[in-house]
Amino acid sequence: MGLALKKPSGVPGRSWPAIVIGMFVAFGGVLFGYDTGTINGILAMPYWRNQFSTGYTINGEPAITASQQSEIVSILSAGTFFGALGAAPIADFIGRRFSLITSCFVFIFGVILQTASTAIPMFVAGRFFAGFGVGLISALIPLYQSETSPKWIRGVIVGSYQFAITVGLLLAAIVNNATHNRDNSGSYRIPIAVQFAWALILIAGMLILPETPRYLIKRGRPEKAARSLAKLRRLPEDHEAIQDELAEITANHEYELTLGKASYLDCFKVGVRKRLATGCALQALQQLTGINFIFYYGTQYFQNSGIKNNFTISMITSAVNVGSTIPGLYAIDKFGRRPLLLVAPSACASPNS
Helix, strand or coil: CCCCCCCCCCCCCCCHHHHHHHHHHCCHHHHHHHHHHHHHHHCCCHHHHHHHCCCCEECCEECCCHHHHHHHHHHHHHHHHHHHHHHHHHHHHHCHHHHHHHHHHHHHHHHHHHHHCCCHHHHHHHHHHHHHHHHHHHHHHHHHHHHHCCHHHHHHHHHHHHHHHHHHHHHHHHHHHHHCCCCCCHHHHHHHHCHHHHHHHHHHHHHHCCCCHHHHHHCCCHHHHHHHHHHHHCCCCCCHHHHHHHHHHHHHHHHHHHCCCCCHHHHHCCCCHHHHHHHHHHHHHHHHCCHHHHHHHHHHHHHHCCCCCHHHHHHHHHHHHHHHHHHHHHHHHHCCHHHHHHHCHHHHCCCCC
8 A cells, every 4th residue: 555655756745635635535435334234234133123023023033024124225225326316416516515514414314214213114214315315425525536636646545435435334333243132222223323423524524624626616716726726735826736737627627618518318428328338337247246235134144044143244244345445445556447357356256156
């Protein structure tokens, strides 16, 4: 990682402010990872299953049906779908910073519903709104990171969002393991309510962080863009490097204006369709490796397999996930994106998979 973080010679100014900001904003990934990981354990908690059961039993014990379980898990993805679609217009309308703050409040609303719920309908509603907030955050954080980070470290900074997701999964496994034996509502309400802290930390940070220079140029505020970029690079506003980078941002924006207004339908035009298909295929195939099954249903699967310390096993799998992400952050800028994509899937295709 050290080599990946070494600034190339000839790059003016200081890069650490933008790196620190980018890494902090990546903290939003903890919201996504934690919310994903916490439902994994909650579904296997005896008290929760007794509280939310509608009469269905397994081996004489209260439980929920497979369809109810699928609804509770998948509704988060439905929320993230709509949140991700709405992120771009919201970010262009009120800015990257305030969009992230708004997204956190949407997420908090979903957490409130889940914490207060004692039946499946309200719990599902909370999952949807939390997912909607997560969808917004998932699109906005890489956008904010890419518009504030220096080019030479951009890959690591944007990749740190994925690292934060894995950390969130691990934190969820740890909290679930600590509360699952409680014979009261705290068994599931404590893991859910912890999410308030993650959202509030991100909100507090975004209140003091600068808006991105690109957004300010887009809104016709070059003076504020110069101040923002100068703060990020720790250089005077009239420094040559600041003016050159602003000129590049402005030129890119003006070029985009010459292309006219765009809509989601433009994603399917000739010349763009291949890129869209490639991106979607990469995401879909990554999901088809089966990793999300482990993080959504792993604890219950281990339990059904006869493993007694199923919550401990979930912590171990989450810890391995965190550790294996670190080499990826180093390799993404050291060796490039394509070689990493060619090599990494081999681990999923091992004979023991």
